[in-house]
Amino acid sequence: MKAFLPRIEISLSKIQENTQILCDLYGKQGISLMGVSKATLGEPAIAQAMIEGGVQFIADSRLENIQKMKHAGVSSRFVLLRTAQSHAETIIQYADISLNTELETLKALSAYAHKYRKIHQIIVMVELGDLREGVLIHDLPQFITEVLRLPNIEVIGIGCNLACYGGIEPSHQKMMQLSQLADHMGQAFGLKLEIVSGGNSANYQWSQTAPHLGRINNLRLGESILLGRETLQRRAIAGLHTNAFKLIAEVIESKQKPSIPFGTTSQDAFGECPQIRDRGIHQRVIIALGRQDTLISGIQPIQDLEVLGSSSDHTILENKFYPLPIGSEIAFNLDYGGLLAAMTSPFIQKQLLRSAPSYSIPIRGLWSPPVETGRDNPSKTLTGSAAASST
Numbered sequence: 426m427k428a429f430l431p432r433i434e435i436s437l438s439k440i441q442e443n444t445q446i447l448c449d450l451y452g453k454q455g456i457s458l459m460g461v462s463k464a465t466l467g468e469p470a471i472a473q474a475m476i477e478g479g480v481q482f483i484a485d486s487r488l489e490n491i492q493k494m495k496h497a498g499v500s501s502r503f504v505l506l507r508t509a510q511s512h513a514e515t516i517i518q519y520a521d522i523s524l525n526t527e528l529e530t531l532k533a534l535s536a537y538a539h540k541y542r543k544i545h546q547i548i549v550m551v552e553l554g555d556l557r558e559g560v561l562i563h564d565l566p567q568f569i570t571e572v573l574r575l576p577n578i579e580v581i582g583i584g585c586n587l588a589c590y591g592g593i594e595p596s597h598q599k600m601m602q603l604s605q606l607a608d609h610m611g612q613a614f615g616l617k618l619e620i621v622s623g624g625n626s627a628n629y630q631w632s633q634t635a636p637h638l639g640r641i642n643n644l645r646l647g648e649s650i651l652l653g654r655e656t657l658q659r660r661a662i663a664g665l666h667t668n669a670f671k672l673i674a675e676v677i678e679s680k681q682k683p684s685i686p687f688g689t690t691s692q693d694a695f696g697e698c699p700q701i702r703d704r705g706i707h708q709r710v711i712i713a714l715g716r717q718d719t720l721i722s723g724i725q726p727i728q729d730l731e732v733l734g735s736s737s738d739h740t741i742l743e744n745k746f747y748p749l750p751i752g753s754e755i756a757f758n759l760d761y762g763g764l765l766a767a768m769t770s771p772f773i774q775k776q777l778l779r780s781a782p783s784y785s786i787p788i789r790g791l792w793s794p795p796v797e798t799g800r801d802n803p804s805k806t807l808t809g810s811a812a813a814s815s816t
Contacts, residue, residue: 428673430754431672431674431675432672432774433759433774433775433776434778436666436668436670436779437474437779438474440474440478441477441478442478443478443651443653443665444474444479444650445479446664447649447665448479448480454638455638455642456632456638456641456642457482457620458479458646459481459482459646460484461485461506462475462483462484462490463487463506464651464764464765464768465768466490466769469494470777471651480646480650481502482522483501483503483504485505488505488516488520491520492515503521503522504523504645505522505523505524507558508523510533513536517537517538517543517545518541521546522581522582524584525548525549526549526550526558528571539576544577545579548582549569551585551606553603554599555585555587555588555590555591569613570614573614580610581619582619583606583610584621584645587625588657595623595631596631597635600628600631603623622643623644626646626647626648626656632644648761649665651670651761667758670758671756671757671758672724672756672757672758672773673756674740674755675713675752675753675754676710676711676753676754677713677751678751679708679748679749680708681706682706682709683705686701694737704743707745708743709733709741709742711739711740713738713739714735714740715737715739715740717737717738719763719770721735722762722763726755729745730743730745731745742755
């Protein structure tokens with residue numbers, strides 16, 4: 426029986442190995458890791474692979490994902506990355522720790538924690554310039570004063586978020602600023618902070634080049650674990666798998682056609698006016714995959730094919746060297762945006778694998794296995810010394 430199409434093939438062994446390598450790397454520096462599961466829709470088997478690889482926490486921004494993982498029997502300290510006042514009761518029921526910036530939300534959490542006779546632990550997020558979530562530094566003393574008055578709420582950490590909205594790098598200066606804030610909170614309020622969370626997968630270069638790490642003892646990693654990359658330059662980290670996920674789609678049309686549409690031109694289905702290069706008559710394939718399934722700009726064909734464009738349900742590729750028959754499978758690597766969208770799509774089956782799949786892809790009329798990128802391509806990997814020269 427043919428496998429379902431489209432599908433994502435997920436190598437749990439590669440995810441576990443990536444996690445193990447990163448836990449060892451950061452653990453030598455005294456940094457614990459939260460495995461961020463949000464890009465995988467909280468898939469329990471992936472969370473379990475992270476746990477088996479050594480992460481001490483599973484972190485997600487969606488309560489639904491945490492609920493799914495807990496109901497599936499995943500055992501971990503669960504961290505909610507995005508809190509909302511309207512979800513306060515469910516947060517108390519399912520999350521062990523949450524990241525917070527708003528006093529009104531914390532008042533609601535406190536009330537429900539009291540109702541359920543729980544102590545809810547929180548990490549206070551501070552604003553260091555990326556302008557996503559965070560308490561402004563000059564507001565932090567008053568904020569902490571108010572939080573400490575709330576029953577059933579325990580402040581166990583401080584953190585920041587960088588390189589997400591504003592693209593601000595987690596530089597040594599930023600990390601020392603967070604370390605100083607942790608020292609100040611401890612001295613001013615008598616807090617023993619278990620967690621000083623310096624950021625995410627963008628912190629790799631800092632961790633490998635900083636003269637010292639200060640108080641930073643935790644990072645929240647998603648892309649580095651799942652895709653083997655740091656996120657400032659999207660370079661592969663030495664030794665990690667960059668292809669733990671492969672998206673597979675089916676060829677539903679394969680023909681020679683003109684490259685320029687003919688007729689009166691207007692907007693396409695998404696209100697855009699496409700600019701199309703004249704390639705003459707060429708070999709084109711259409712696959713059963715579109716914008717409703719994933720972020721098309723976030724997929725890269727493993728074969729020697731070029732993505733020309735897409736609509737809701739179709740993606741068109743130029744096939745320069747060999748005919749692809751109807752029913753052929755085309756494999757794609759994914760970036761973070763492509764992975765996030767594809768894992769969320771109900772139209773793409775998720776196939777969990779304990780080891781890498783063995784299948785072949787037609788290359789210029791011959792059948793040969795695909796070339797793995799990242800881990801087995803040292804010219805595209807980033808080590809500590811390379812990181813220093815890339816910033």
